[in-house]
Amino acid sequence: MNHNMSYELSEKLKKLTPYNPVSGDYKIRMDANESFVTPYQEYSDLINLAVSQVALKRYPDPYAKRTCEFFARYYGTDPEYVTAGNGSDELISVICNAFTDQGSKAMVLDPDFSMYKFYLTLNNCEIITFNKNEDFTIDTDRLIRECNSNGCGLLIFSNPCNPTSLGLVREQVIKIITSVNALVVLDEAYMDFWDQSLITQIHEYDNVIMLRTCSKMMGLAALRVGFAIANEQLTTVIRAAKSPYNVNSYSQAAVSAMLAHPEMIKEARRKLLIGRNELYLLLKDMAQSKNITVYPTCTNFVTVAMDNAAEVSECLKRESIIVRDFDGYLRITTGKKAENRALFEALLKICK
Numbered sequence: 001m002n003h004n005m006s007y008e009l010s011e012k013l014k015k016l017t018p019y020n021p022v023s024g025d026y027k028i029r030m031d032a033n034e035s036f037v038t039p040y041q042e043y044s045d046l047i048n049l050a051v052s053q054v055a056l057k058r059y060p061d062p063y064a065k066r067t068c069e070f071f072a073r074y075y076g077t078d079p080e081y082v083t084a085g086n087g088s089d090e091l092i093s094v095i096c097n098a099f100t101d102q103g104s105k106a107m108v109l110d111p112d113f114s115m116y117k118f119y120l121t122l123n124n125c126e127i128i129t130f131n132k133n134e135d136f137t138i139d140t141d142r143l144i145r146e147c148n149s150n151g152c153g154l155l156i157f158s159n160p161c162n163p164t165s166l167g168l169v170r171e172q173v174i175k176i177i178t179s180v181n182a183l184v185v186l187d188e189a190y191m192d193f194w195d196q197s198l199i200t201q202i203h204e205y206d207n208v209i210m211l212r213t214c215s216k217m218m219g220l221a222a223l224r225v226g227f228a229i230a231n232e233q234l235t236t237v238i239r240a241a242k243s244p245y246n247v248n249s250y251s252q253a254a255v256s257a258m259l260a261h262p263e264m265i266k267e268a269r270r271k272l273l274i275g276r277n278e279l280y281l282l283l284k285d286m287a288q289s290k291n292i293t294v295y296p297t298c299t300n301f302v303t304v305a306m307d308n309a310a311e312v313s314e315c316l317k318r319e320s321i322i323v324r325d326f327d328g329y330l331r332i333t334t335g336k337k338a339e340n341r342a343l344f345e346a347l348l349k350i351c352k
């Protein structure tokens with residue numbers, strides 16, 4: 001077809017690379033930080049019942065009110081401060097849309113979750129990157145200095161961090177929040193595995209939006225539900241900027257059913273932490289003889305530095321085990337006992 005007018009893609013769009021999760025059939029999946037826990041039958045029944053009662057011809061509750069109430073009760077905050085999203089991914093996008101303009105300066109950390117850069121780029125922000133220390137720790141004084149001296153209006157990072165698995169303690173995060181002249185987006189996707197959350201007090205700060213997700217510890221990645229927690233003023237903006245029916249009724253029903261049963265969540269968490277500890281110890285054990293560095297972990301995965309990480313990851317694929325590799329590191333999500341063991345055996349074989 002011939003058109004008189006041609007459409008030129010902007011440089012930004014030409015450079016855009018889609019998020020590329022691993023696809024294909026692998027027996028053991030340790031790449032996406034999902035949960036390996038299968039809920040007990042009685043709990044599956046509860047969730048199925050909740051979902052079966054959804055009125056398909058009706059639009060969902062635009063504010064997922066009930067789900068936010070259950071969330072607030074479980075985590076010890078107030079539903080007034082909570083907004084539900086179609087995964088925390090959507091909320092990152094909504095926040096970037098709402099709180100940045102073309103040319104806004106935003107700070108991301110490196111390494112950190114790649115989607116921050118993705119949404120900031122789409123919004124034509126100027127991205128300033130703060131490099132973490134060699135050992136992945138964060139020099140918070142330097143971070144504060146660089147954020148302020150560059151005039152960044154937005155600072156976004158994950159705590160605990162994906163992909164490093166390291167965490168900043170509360171005092172450090174509070175110091176950052178109270179010292180930068182920026183809106184801080186504090187992504188606590190993995191805080192369910194650690195004990196340094198600021199969720200009960202985050203609304204006391206007028207420059208912080210916290211993100212949480214049901215995709216990791218809760219084991220509900222398929223449903224795409226995440227939450228933003230912030231004071232009333234920021235919450236009003238987030239709610240105004242999101243699309244009206246962003247969380248579908250099945251997801252609202254299932255997440256509400258789950259959050260109404262804290263014992264189910266606690267049991268899942270317990271199993272995941274046991275798995276994580278097993279995996280950590282297996283890798284630590286191996287590190288003594290091989291040239292591997294194992295990082296401390298505050299999450300459901302273990303990060304290791306090793307020679308030829310990309311190659312090792314390819315070898316693991318041939319054993320039908322999938323992990324995530326990045327710049328000379330492997331990020332390995334805990335599986336169940338037998339899976340952790342299988343990974344360990346495969347690594348021993350490969351590293352010989």
Ligand SMILES: *Cc1c(COP(=O)(O)O)cnc(C)c1O
Pocket residue numbers: 033086087088089090113158161162187189212213214215221224225226
């Ligand atoms: C997995 C992950 C998310 C995305 O969670 P969804 O709620 O599934 O969109 C956000 N932040 C970090 C750091 C993650 O690892």
